[in-house]
Amino acid sequence: MTLLMMMAVVTVVIAGRRNLFAVVILFGIYSFLMATVLVALDAVDVAMTEAAVGAGISMVLFLSALHLGRSEEMKPLHKPFLPLVVAAATGAALAYGTLWLPAFSDPEAPIHQHVARRYIAEGARETGVPNIVTAVLASYRGYDTLGEVTVVFTAGVGVIVLLRRSRRRKQGERR
Amino acid sequence: MKDYLVLRVIAKLMIAFMLLFALYVQFHGDFGPGGGFQAGVISAAAIIFYAIIYGLPAARAVVPDWLVETMVGAGVLLYAGVGIAGLLLGGNYLDYFVLARDPVEGQHRGIFWVEMGVLITVAGVMLKIFYMFAGRGRGEDA
Numbered sequence: 001m002t003l004l005m006m007m008a009v010v011t012v013v014i015a016g017r018r019n020l021f022a023v024v025i026l027f028g029i030y031s032f033l034m035a036t037v038l039v040a041l042d043a044v045d046v047a048m049t050e051a052a053v054g055a056g057i058s059m060v061l062f063l064s065a066l067h068l069g070r071s072e073e074m075k076p077l078h079k080p081f082l083p084l085v086v087a088a089a090t091g092a093a094l095a096y097g098t099l100w101l102p103a104f105s106d107p108e109a110p111i112h113q114h115v116a117r118r119y120i121a122e123g124a125r126e127t128g129v130p131n132i133v134t135a136v137l138a139s140y141r142g143y144d145t146l147g148e149v150t151v152v153f154t155a156g157v158g159v160i161v162l163l164r165r166s167r168r169r170k171q172g173e174r175r
Numbered sequence: 176m177k178d179y180l181v182l183r184v185i186a187k188l189m190i191a192f193m194l195l196f197a198l199y200v201q202f203h204g205d206f207g208p209g210g211g212f213q214a215g216v217i218s219a220a221a222i223i224f225y226a227i228i229y230g231l232p233a234a235r236a237v238v239p240d241w242l243v244e245t246m247v248g249a250g251v252l253l254y255a256g257v258g259i260a261g262l263l264l265g266g267n268y269l270d271y272f273v274l275a276r277d278p279v280e281g282q283h284r285g286i287f288w289v290e291m292g293v294l295i296t297v298a299g300v301m302l303k304i305f306y307m308f309a310g311r312g313r314g315e316d317a
Contacts, residue, residue, distance in 0.1 A: 044208035048200065052216040057301055060223055064308045127271075128279035129205045129286060137210060138286040142269040145289065146254050148212075149296050153251045156300030160244075163307045 003040065007033045018073045024062045031055035045133060115140075179228075186228040193221035201294055205286070211293025218294070219301035231309050243302045250296025257288045 010030045017023050031054030038047035102109035119136055129135040137145050197218035200209035226234030258269040266273035271285025 045210065045213055048209060048213045049216060052213070052220050053301075056220045057216065057223060057305065060227065060305065061308055064305075064311075068311060126279070127282040127286070129282065131205055131207065133208070134204050134210055134286065134290075138289045139271060139282055142258075142271075142285075142289065145293065146258070146269065149251055149254050149293050152300050153247060153296050156247045156296075156303050159304050159307060160247075163311065 003033055003037045007037070019071065020066055020073055021063075021071050023073075024059060024066060027062065028055045028059045031059075182228055186224060190221050190225055193224070194218055197221065201290065204290060205283075211290035212297050214290075215294045215297025216301060219298045219305070222298075222302055223305050226305070226309065231306070235306070238302060240306065243299050243306065246295045246299025247303055248296075250292040250294065250299060252292075253295065254289055254292030257285055257292070261285070 007030060010026055010033065014023055014026045014030070017026065031050055034054065035047040035051040038044075038050055106112075119132055119140060123132050123135040123140075124130055127135045127139050129139070197214045200207075200217060201211065201214035204210040204214070222234055222238055225237065257271075257274075261270040261273055262268055264273040269285075269289075271282045272278040274281035274284045
């Protein structure tokens, strides 16, 4: 709860800042808080990813993007009320939706009734891998993970294609 | 940041441990938390750290562009190749039981190579994106 309060405070501070450098640093703080929340939820592998990608790599990318542009945010052209209302309404709808979710770590929740039981009962014996997360990700749900890797690959290829083409166009303009 | 002695020394100390931790996360993923994705981002973060402290050209000397670009595709191919190996050995696509005589051993082998594919692609994509961003605005070839 304390962590979530701290995250909320960081979010409010981020929304109020105009200096983008401060925003990037606060974003890193937010990511580390998120990683801590995930550790508290016993999702250590997700926490590792959040700390490495959210607080590490994406911060570096933000900083290098900042290096290319200006470090002060421009004055907004529109009043922020419409986006604020949309965001608040969406947040309220999501919070409303959680009211009917089963309690956290409830073993009788529907999601634990389908195949999860079999993974827990048979996973270690069938795959010989004690870590159920690895067994599910790499073996039972191998297709999903192949799809995820393909998504990462596509993202990388997309960035390469976009940045390469814009550079070539610049060179063409110079000629 | 090449002139900061403290940063240089600390970075040199830490990067070895970061890479070692990435390997631990990769190969211990069967028993503890972690796996290919985590190991990929941690090792990419180590290289990016090196690039920040010692400069982009130094990092490019360690992990050259052709290697990064090969990694981007090679990981997916390795993952898909494990599936095809399963097909060739008479199983279904991404069926690991047929990869070795003992089905559990086959699972181990399949998961090992699949996680390796994830590691290679994730690390390659992260590094490639960083190289392309960091190389912009300096007139460097990305």
